[in-house]
Amino acid sequence: MVLVKSAAELATMREAGRVVAQILQAVRAAAAPGVTLQDLDDLARQLLVExxxxxxxxxxxxxxxPIPYPAVLCLSVNDAIVHGIPDTRPLADGDLLSIDFGAHIDGYHGDSALTVGIGTIDEPAQRLSDVCKQALDAGIAAALPGNRLGDISHAVQSVCRAAGYGQPTGYGGHGVGTAMHEDPHVPNEGRPGRGLPLRAGMALAIEPMVVESGSDRHRLMRDGWTVSTVDGSRAAHWEHTIAITDDGPTILTAV
Structure with missing residues (x-):
C-alpha cells in the first residue's frame, strides 16, 4: 500500500533528511587515500549520536x-554497485566510492547516496558519477503530481542509456516513511505515462545505479549483501529522498 504523508510527517522526514545530508557530507570529506571503510563507518556512527x-x-x-546489516553506511568501491559492507580495507588513490546512508528521527526515515572519487580519479570515472547524478536529477524533475511512476523511471533510463551505461536489472528506488523501504518500488527503467499515478504527499527514494561497461548483469557476493558487476567494471550510485508536492518535487535529503 502506498502511503501519502501529511505536512507534519514530511517535516519530520525533512529533519531526518537534513541529518542524512550533513553526515554524508562529513563522510565524503573524510574519504581519502589511506582511510579505511571502517574509519568512515565509525565517523558516521559518532555523528548519528551527536x-x-x-x-x-x-x-x-x-x-x-543471510545476516542483519552490520554497519550504518553502505560503502561500495569500484566494481561494487550497492550494499558494500565497511571493513578494514584502506581507500586508494583513484578509487570510486559510493556512500549510501539512512537515518530516522521519531521513526521517520531519510535515505540518500552519492559517489565520490578518492584522490585523483580518471575522466571516465568522473563521467560515470556525473551521468548517474544527471539521471537522478532527471528522475526528480519527473516526480510531479499527475505524472506516473513510469515517467520517473523513463527519465532515469534515458540519461543512463544515452551515455552507454548499464543498469543492474531489478534494482531501483522505493517509497520512504515510517519504514526505510515502503511501496512503491521505483524502477530505473520504464515507459512514460505508465504505472502508478503520482500524488502530492508521496515520498520516494529515487536512486539510479550505472555500470561503466554497459552490462546490466550483476552478482551477489559471498557476504550476502554486496552487489557487484560481473565483469569487474566500475559502478556509480546516487540517491535522494524526495516529497511530491503541488509545487513540484522537494528534496528531503538536501543539506
Missing part, C-alpha cells in the same frame, strides 16, 4: 539477506 538520530541500516534484515 545529532540524536538513529541508523536506518544497522541491523536491517530483509528476507534475502
Amino acid at each position: 545529532k540524536g538520530a538513529k541508523s536506518s541500516f544497522l541491523h536491517y534484515h530483509p528476507s534475502f539477506a
